Amino acid sequence: MGRLTYTTIASLDGYIADADGDFDWAEPDAEVHAFINDLERPIGTYLYGRRIYEVMTYWETATAENDPDIDPVELDYANVWRAAEKVVYSTTLDSVSTTRTRLERSFDPDAVRALVAESASDVGLGGATLAAAAMRAGLVEEYTVFTYPVLVGGGTPQFPSGVKVDLRLLESRSFASGVTYARYALR
Numbered sequence: 001m002g003r004l005t006y007t008t009i010a011s012l013d014g015y016i017a018d019a020d021g022d023f024d025w026a027e028p029d030a031e032v033h034a035f036i037n038d039l040e041r042p043i044g045t046y047l048y049g050r051r052i053y054e055v056m057t058y059w060e061t062a063t064a065e066n067d068p069d070i071d072p073v074e075l076d077y078a079n080v081w082r083a084a085e086k087v088v089y090s091t092t093l094d095s096v097s098t099t100r101t102r103l104e105r106s107f108d109p110d111a112v113r114a115l116v117a118e119s120a121s122d123v124g125l126g127g128a129t130l131a132a133a134a135m136r137a138g139l140v141e142e143y144t145v146f147t148y149p150v151l152v153g154g155g156t157p158q159f160p161s162g163v164k165v166d167l168r169l170l171e172s173r174s175f176a177s178g179v180t181y182a183r184y185a186l187r
Contacts, residue, residue, distance in 0.1 A: 001117055002045075002116050002121050002123050003123070003141040003142055004047075004116045004123050004134065004139050004140050004142075005043075005122055005124055005125060005140070005141065006126075006131045006135070006143050007126070007144040007146075008143075008144070009026045009146045010148065010158040011147070011152045012147055013152060013153065014157055015152050015156055015158065016128055017156040018154065019152070019155045021155070021156070025148060025152065026148055028146075030071065031175050032175050032179050032181075033073045033074065034073050035173075035175070037077045040077070041080055042121055043080075043084050043121065043122050043123070044085060044119055044120065044122065044123065045084060045085040045123045046081075046085070046123075046124045046125075047086075047089070047123060048088050048089070049088075049126070049130035050090035052126040053090070053096075053126075056081065057097055057098055059078045059081040059082065060099070062074060062077075063075070063078065082099070085100050086102070087103075088101060088102070088104065089104050089105075089130055090104075107130060107133045107134075109133075109134070109137035112137075113139060116139070128157065131160075135159070135163045135165065142183060142184065142185050143167060144181070145181070145183075145184075146181050147179065147181075147182075149178035165186065166187040167184035168184060168185055168187045169183075169184055170183045170184060170185050171183050
């Protein structure tokens, strides 16, 4: 049985994108990216909202042939991402453009609960809106947070308001860039 994990890259003031929707401040350096790659390797399925899926489609074609300047760490992540199944929740997308991907029109907590229970590997969750629905349904078992040393002053919060979850710290680490990592599980 897998676990449903929500991973975020956020500013110190708790936003995954600034008020203009930008998140260029959150591009991981090689050290952080390699660490993320190793964390993501066990993910068998990603659950995405539309916006994060559209960002992540880059990794479908991120190859040395398509981008001769691609970094080996980025190429490694592209391979990790392509190996996983993807489920995209959207009422506005007509179709998906990546392999191993299916489109769902609505988020069904019972279906997600069953998917996670039947999964031999962990299930990753991406996108603040989708994560909020999963958190409200009590489905998220682990939270992984990468905090960047920047204040953006507003934007898309990494966690929804009105949701209370008691957590315990499993592990933490800091990187040379000032980024910190913390992984929490339900208490």
